[in-house]
Amino acid sequence: AQKITQTQPGMFVQEKEAVTLDCTYDTSDPSYGLFWYKQPSSGEMIFLIYQGSYDQQNATEGRYSLNFQKARKSANLVISASQLGDSAMYFCAMREVNTGGFKTIFGAGTRLFVKA
């Protein structure tokens, strides 16, 4: 079963505007963590932001914020004031407990294009 769903294969945004990248997840565990990573064309995965399932407030890190709606099982990434350097693949990931310990599962990703 698909645990992490990113329904937008590609997104375009004008420079300096805000953009929301969607992520929905599926888990029956009450405790889990949600992450967003950025993967530029160089290929390296860069950690952006984290949200715990029990966190009361939405996580923010600079221009990144995570719109966490637990009842809907969604964890959308909001990038404010987009920059050309934000053009990259963005992956949503979930960390949950399995029999072997903690396991991280990634979505298929969304490619973001920032237009000048």
Added chain:
Amino acid sequence: EAGVAQSPRYKIIEKRQSVAFWCNPISGHATLYWYQQILGQGPKLLIQFQNNGVVDDSQLPKDRFSAERLKGVDSTLKIQPAKLEDSAVYLCASSPRTSGFLGEQYFGPGTRLTVT
């Protein structure tokens, strides 16, 4: 602080040949991960080590893939024999945490494998 190192960066082999990848995690990081990222997909966890013990290898094709982490530091991932569908980027990541959900992972640049 030095990041996660991987070598080689690129490798081209013929099917049925063998190949090995090397990863040196960030100093002091207890947990090490190997991921396979096929073009257009998110990373898939192959194996997770905690120190020099295997925590999760449920998605490792054990008939052809093997991995070890001697002395709980650097790690090698081997494929023998390779198949065409093994063409992918192999990402190594490390984390300072051994448990908990805030397990942000620090990724290396990856090894791009092409099997012809």
